[in-house]
Amino acid sequence: MTETIAPPPHALNGRPAAGKAGDFTAPARRPxxxxxxxxxxxxxxxxxxxxxxxxxxxxxxxxxxxxxxxxxxxxxxxxxxxxxxxxxxxxxxxxxxxxxxxxxxxxxxxxxxxxxxxxxxxxxxxxxxxxxxxxxxxxxxxxxxxxxxxxxxxxxxxxxxxxxxxxxxxxxxxxxxxxxxxxxxxxxxxxxxxxxxxxxxxxxxxxxxxxxxxxxxxxxxxxxxxxEGLRKMQAAVRAVSVERPVAAYIVEVCRRTRQEKRLDLGASPRGSMMLFRASQAAAYLAGRDFVRPDDVQRVATAVLAHRCMLSGEAKFGGTDKADVLREAIDAVPVPV
The missing domain is CATH 3.40.50.300 (P-loop containing nucleotide triphosphate hydrolases)
Structure with missing residues (x-):
């Protein structure tokens, strides 16, 4: 079960959190x-x-x-x-x-x-x-x-x-x-x-x-x-705050796919970056200006599955790649 992380006071790398002047705040973007x-x-x-x-x-x-x-x-x-x-x-x-x-x-x-x-x-x-x-x-x-x-x-x-x-x-x-x-x-x-x-x-x-x-x-x-409105939203997504423990969680999820024996090819560093971006967008869609681990979990399979390759034995054994990824994600400790 994922625990709730309180909204961080600052954004990653010192950027201001989304919702400041010029950004789409949560009440303005929901409609x-x-x-x-x-x-x-x-x-x-x-x-x-x-x-x-x-x-x-x-x-x-x-x-x-x-x-x-x-x-x-x-x-x-x-x-x-x-x-x-x-x-x-x-x-x-x-x-x-x-x-x-x-x-x-x-x-x-x-x-x-x-x-x-x-x-x-x-x-x-x-x-x-x-x-x-x-x-x-x-x-x-x-x-x-x-x-x-x-x-x-x-x-x-x-x-x-x-x-x-x-x-x-x-x-x-x-x-x-x-x-x-x-x-x-x-x-x-x-x-x-x-x-x-x-x-x-x-x-x-x-x-x-x-x-x-x-x-x-x-x-x-x-x-x-x-x-123009979409470009502003995309800029606001880039400003969604990601705390370092959550970023470490993203990296560990991707690293776990590289260690999985049923996968011949795991997620690359580009996969980590794409999961980072998708998690920011998932948090924005949920009306938040910070990323939680459940945002990562919600999009991880859709972002990583096509970047991974089943081993020959797993493929011909009828293994579902999505199941492998879900097991790998569940094995990574959730940051608190």
Whole structure:
């Protein structure tokens, strides 16, 4: 059982705690967060945990990989998020013949004056849905690496900044591997969170039938936050206080995955940093300006599972990676 840690008097590295002048204080941000949740919950029924994970990644400035079967609402959820934020949204259907230039754009020759003009690709937006990302070749998949890691795209030797905020929501189908190219570990590591929507509960699926009988709920989604407001929230998330014992807890959780015999690959130091960021966002979503160990526990599996690799023996023995991670997390003493 996790014990409550009192709000710390100062932030990490001497930064002021969130909630000071110029930041989004808890009372000011709750209506926006609640309305954003309500927008997404009205489109994807019965999935509050998945919605909170998606918002956690958004506020932390990371990207999301949704791995699930077709028809459970992955694309709809991405569109609802884009409409709720009043941001530019582009969707790219990944196919085996898709080229990096189809995503990044390129220079176009103007025969009138012999000049070259850069024509941006669909990646130059705020929210990019990379649908069925594992159906494109590794060369095309790698076009997203720089964008997700550095917020820029290098086209023909010129680094071009992407719009801010920038958020990638990629999907892949784990049930059909025919004609696919599994994402390598280096690219999986660029996603802050991997989540699954799973099939809805029976009652939620019945409600969905009636909700879409006359009009799709997506058409009723209204913007609740603009890009400037989101950038301010993301800045406030970075200012959420993390005490050193909690940071040590994050590191120890990641180190425990490296010592787990059922894992051939544990979480890297980048995994520790991503868990740190996600924990700050989880605390912010909960209306607090400091991180508690239960914030870490709430997001740890979604942040670390795709960064770890089961051993061959564990994989063929039917071991669930999420169970391994939960056991590793439970074995780490909780700071008091």
């Amino acid at each position: 926006q967060i609640d309305r954003l949740r309500a927008n997404l919950a009205g489109v994807i029924l019965g999935k509050p945990e998945a919605i909170d994970l998606l918002l956690t990644a958004l506020l932390a400035g990371g990207s999301v990989l949704m791995e699930d079967v077709p028809g459970v609402g992955k694309t709809t959820l991405a569109k609802a998020l884009a409409k709720s934020l009043s941001l530019d949204f582009n969707r790219v259907q990944f196919t085996p013949d898709l080229l990096p230039a189809d995503i990044l754009g390129g220079n176009v020759f103007n025969p009138a004056d012999g000049s070259l003009t850069f024509r941006p690709g669909p990646i130059f937006c705020n929210v990019l849905l990379a649908d069925e990302i594992n159906r494109a070749s590794p060369r095309t998949q790698s076009a997203l690496l720089e964008a997700m890691a550095e917020g820029q795209a290098t086209v023909e030797g010129v680094a071009r900044p992407l719009p801010a905020p920038f958020f990638v929501l990629a999907t892949q189908n784990p049930a059909d591997f025919h004609g696919t190219f599994p994402l390598p570990e280096a690219q999986l590591d660029r996603f802050l969170i991997r989540l699954r929507l799973d099939y809805p509960a029976a009652e939620a699926e019945i409600d969905m039938l009636f909700d879409q009988a006359r009009v799709h709920p997506l058409e009723l989604v209204e913007p609740v936050l603009d890009g």
